[in-house]
Amino acid sequence: MKPSPDQGVVASHLVQTYPVGRTIFGRGEQFRAVDGVSFHLEQGETLGIVGESGSGKSTLGRMIAGIEAPTSGDVTFWGQRYAPVGAAQWRRQRRLVQMVFQNPAAVVDPRWTIHAQVREALTTHETLARAEADHRAQEMLALVGLGTMGNRLPHQLSGGQLQRAVIARALVLQPKLLVCDEAVSALDVSVQAQIINLLLELRDRLQLSLLFISHDLSVVRHISHRVGVMYRGQLLEIGDARTLFEAPQHNYTRRLLAAIPADTPRQRRERDLKTFAALP
Numbered sequence: 001m002k003p004s005p006d007q008g009v010v011a012s013h014l015v016q017t018y019p020v021g022r023t024i025f026g027r028g029e030q031f032r033a034v035d036g037v038s039f040h041l042e043q044g045e046t047l048g049i050v051g052e053s054g055s056g057k058s059t060l061g062r063m064i065a066g067i068e069a070p071t072s073g074d075v076t077f078w079g080q081r082y083a084p085v086g087a088a089q090w091r092r093q094r095r096l097v098q099m100v101f102q103n104p105a106a107v108v109d110p111r112w113t114i115h116a117q118v119r120e121a122l123t124t125h126e127t128l129a130r131a132e133a134d135h136r137a138q139e140m141l142a143l144v145g146l147g148t149m150g151n152r153l154p155h156q157l158s159g160g161q162l163q164r165a166v167i168a169r170a171l172v173l174q175p176k177l178l179v180c181d182e183a184v185s186a187l188d189v190s191v192q193a194q195i196i197n198l199l200l201e202l203r204d205r206l207q208l209s210l211l212f213i214s215h216d217l218s219v220v221r222h223i224s225h226r227v228g229v230m231y232r233g234q235l236l237e238i239g240d241a242r243t244l245f246e247a248p249q250h251n252y253t254r255r256l257l258a259a260i261p262a263d264t265p266r267q268r269r270e271r272d273l274k275t276f277a278a279l280p
């Protein structure tokens with residue numbers, strides 16, 4: 001795909017530093033969690049981000065989602081730079097970018113039904129008649145397969161169902177970009193597959209751009225058009241998913257791929273069962 005900056009996301013030379021400790025001489029050391037990352041993400045495209053723990057994936061995701069300002073560099077979102085965090089313009093941009101994390105229970109309100117939470121997300125950003133808001137929330141819940149569960153409280157749903165509810169709440173705002181940070185990592189393999197298929201379906205139906213961050217290379221391979229490999233804050237390699245997995249350019253990528261058993265979800269489930277059966 002050819003980059004077209006007006007449609008999609010362009011990250012230019014993104015850097016994020018964090019202070020680490022302080023010396024008696026004042027200024028502490030700065031640690032570069034993300035160190036000069038550039039890429040583009042087209043409308044409707046999925047870019048997977050892989051890399052070992054601590055390589056800067058989540059930090060990159062937060063900057064791409066606009067919830068953390070970079071130390072330097074910038075993000076252009078459908079032709080517009082992100083406004084400073086907190087500005088009125090930033091709040092308008094925020095609804096067009098949503099994030100989904102690993103633990104859905106941490107981001108929902110335990111006292112509200114999931115229908116109420118999806119509706120609330122909508123009415124925070126739009127003035128809508130009650131009936132219209134109810135209708136759109138219900139429509140979105142149906143789209144993620146929770147059409148009959150709207151009146152349940154979060155604790156009355158399974159982990160996978162709750163993650164669907166969180167996805168519904170994010171997508172009811174009709175974002176252009178969804179950043180998924182380990183969004184399926186805490187789920188059972190069979191539920192992971194359901195959520196991945198749901199994301200694929202929604203991506204195509206809503207022409208969503210997806211930044212999909214995960215430890216799990218087989219999941220990333222399945223969902224991504226292109227994949228980027230992070231190593232110590234840098235984007236070591238980026239390319240078409242198939243090419244990257246079949247002919248990685250860097251030794252690091254080769255080692256990363258070799259560390260992951262290359263099998264299907266079914267084989268993996270069987271392997272997990274065997275491991276489980278072997279436990280005392």
Ligand SMILES: Nc1ncnc2c1ncn2[C@@H]1O[C@H](COP(=O)(O)OP(=O)(O)OP(=O)(O)O)[C@@H](O)[C@H]1O
Pocket residue numbers: 018019033051052053054055056057058059060215
């Ligand atoms: N707010 C922060 N303050 C200080 N250091 C931070 C902060 N956020 C992240 N870091 C550091 O930046 C580095 C990158 O962290 P990040 O969470 O982006 O890695 P990651 O690739 O997402 O790792 P994981 O796979 O474990 O989720 C780590 O060394 C981390 O300790």
Ligand SMILES: [Mg+2]
Pocket residue numbers: 057058059181
């Ligand atoms: Mg992370």
